[in-house]
Amino acid sequence: MAIKVGIPRGLWFYDYYPLWKTFYEYLGAEVVLSRPTNKQILDMGVKNTVDEACLPVKVFHGHVIDLKDKVDYIFVPKIMSVYEKEYICPKFCGLPEMVFHSIKDLPQLIDVEINFNKSRKNLEETIYKFGYYITRDKEKIKKAYEKALENYSNYKMKLRNGYLPIDGKFVDFNNKLDKNIRSRIAIVGHTYNMYDSYTSMNLFNKLKKDKVDITVPEMIDFEIINKYANELEKKMFWSFGRKLLGSSMYFAQVQNVDGIIYISSFGCGIDSIIQDLFERNARKQGKIPFLLLTIDEHSGEAGINTRIEAFLDMIEWRKRNEGNLSAHG
C-alpha cells in the first residue's frame, strides 16, 4: 500500500501545494488533502491553539487534526526563508513546533527546514530530505522535484491569467472583456486569508456576482512587483510583505483599479505594518479608495456584506463624480 502523505489546506497551501503534491505523487506516495475549511475544522483549530494565535494558524491546526487519523505523515515544513535575506512570518518558522506541542497523538510530521536566507546552496540537500521520507533514491527525488517545479510554474501561470485557487480549485475570474463590469477592484492580503472561502466569507464569488472585475497581486508580473519594491527605503524582509508593498506601489502609480480591499486576520503582525504602509501608499499617493476587512473567528458575515456593499456603492458614486467623495471610505 502506498504511503499516505497529508497536506493541510492552510497557510502556504495556496502558494505551494501543486509543487508538493506533484513531488510526493511522483515518488509514489498517495497525497491526501484535508477538507476545505468548515465550521468543524475551525472549531477544532480554535480549541487546540493558544488564544493569541491568529486565525489562519488556528485554521491550520484544524486541518492538521482533520488529517491526523487518515495518513502516515503530515506535511508541516519549517519554512524559514524562501529568498535571500528575507523571511516568512515567525509563526511559519515555528509552525511544526506549535503543531507538535498543541495537538496530541500526531503521526510523524514532515518538518524539514527550508532556509534560503543565507543562500540557495542547500536547495538540493533540502529537497533530498523531503524525499527521504518516501524513498532513498536520489535520482528519483531529483526527477520528482523537476516535475514538481514544472507543474508549479504552470500553476503560477494560471494564477497570472486570472484563474484563482478558491479552496484549492480553480475558478475563472478573468472577465475583463465582459461589458457589464461595474468596477475593477484589487483584493490583497495573505493568500491563506483570501483564497479560503470560509474565512474570507466567500468574498471573491460575492464580488463576481456583483459584476466586479477582480485583480490580485498574483496576477501582476513578479518582475514589476520587484521593481517597485526595490524603491522601498529599507529592504522589506518578509517575502509576503514585499510582494504586497510592491503591488501597492504599482497600484498607486498605475491607477488601474477603482478600489482596493485588504483582507487581514486579527493579530497578524505582518499586516499591522504592511497594511498601514499599503494604505498610506494607496490613499495618499494613488488616491485610490481603500477598505480594510479584519477577520477573526468571531467575524459575522452580515457586517462584512454591508461594508462591501457600501464600498462598491461609494466607488460608483465617486466614478460619477457625485460630490467628489473622499478616498477615505
Added chain:
Amino acid sequence: MKVTFPHMGNQYVGTKVLLEELGVDIIIPPKCSKDTLNTGVKYSPESICLPLKVNIGNYIESINMGADTIAITGSCGPCRFGYYSVLQKELLKEAGYDIDVILLDPPQGDYKLFFERIFKLTGTKNPYRIIKALKKAYNVLKAVDDLEDMTYYKRPREKVKGSVDKYYDTFHKDVRMVYGYKAVSKLIQETKERILSVEEDPNRDVIKIGIVGEIYTIIEPFVSLDIEKKLGNLGVEIDKSLKVSRWLNEHLFMHPLGLSTEKETWESAEPYLKTMVGGHARETIGYAVRFAKSNFDGIIQVYPLGCMPEIVAQSILPTVEKDYNIPYLCLIVDEMTGEAGYMTRLEAFVDLLRRRKETFKGEKLLSGY
C-alpha cells in the same frame, strides 16, 4: 543637534553615558507614563505591538522638550521590530513632526552607509574615541544591571517595606542630573552601598520566579507594570531571561566575532524549538528550561499582545511546564491592561507557589528525608 532615543529600562543610562562621553547633546525622554502611552496610541496603527506605541510617545515627549534628532536601532527580521524605524519615521511625519532620524540598522553589507550614520550621530570620525565611549557605556550598563539584580535579591528580604525602592527610585531621578561616565559611575556605586546596607529579615520564606518573554516588555518596568516591584513586595525573588547589558554584549561584541554567550540557552531550548524564529522565542524557552533546572519555583512569561515569536513560545511552554513540573503563568499586556486584574493574577500565582512549596516540604518529612 539635540539627540533623543526611545526608552527601554536601564538602557537610557548607557546611551546617556555613550553620547555624553562623545560630547553629543542629548535629551532623555521623561520616564514612561500613562501620558506617554496615550500619546503613542493616538498616532500609531491600531494593531501594531505595544513597544512601538510607547516609543512614539517617548519621541513626541522628547520633541516637546526640544529634541530635533532621533537615534533608532533596528534589525532585519523576521520579527516586526525590524521595520519599526521606517514606520516610526512615517508616523512622526504624519503627526507633523519634522525631525531627523538616524537609523542604526545592522549593516547587511552596506558598511559605508552604516559608518556614515554613526559618524553623523557621534559627531566624530575617530573610531578610537567611539570605541572608548562604547566601552564606558557598556561598563555603566553592566553596573546598572548588577544594581538591579541586587534589588531583585533585596526587595523580598528587606525588613522595612519600600527601603530598597526608596534608594533605587532616587537613583533613577538623580542619574538624569549628573553628566558623564565618572559621575554616573560614582552615583551607581553610592546607590549600591545604600541598597546593600538595607536591613534584611532573616526569617522570610522567599520563593523564586523566573521571568521570561519579549525583551522590551520584561526590561521596561512601565510596560510590565513594575512586575519586579510587585513580585518583590510579595516576597518573591526574581531573575530575568534578558538584560540590556547582556543584549548589548551579545549583539555588539560577540556576534561580529561569530560568538555567543547564549549557547547554553539554545541547547536547553533545542528539544522544544530547533531554530530561531525571530525575536527572543528561543531564549524564552531556553531560559524557562534553565530556570526550571536551577530549582526556581515558577515561571512567568510576559509579552505584548500579538507578539509573533512569543506566541510560538507560548504554545510550547506548557510542554516545558509538564516536563519539568514547574508552574507557568502567561501575562499579556497592551494599552488596555488593568493593574488590578494583573495584580490579582500575580497574587494568585504566588499563593499557589507557596502552597505547593509547603506541600512538598511536608512530603519530604514523611518520606524520611
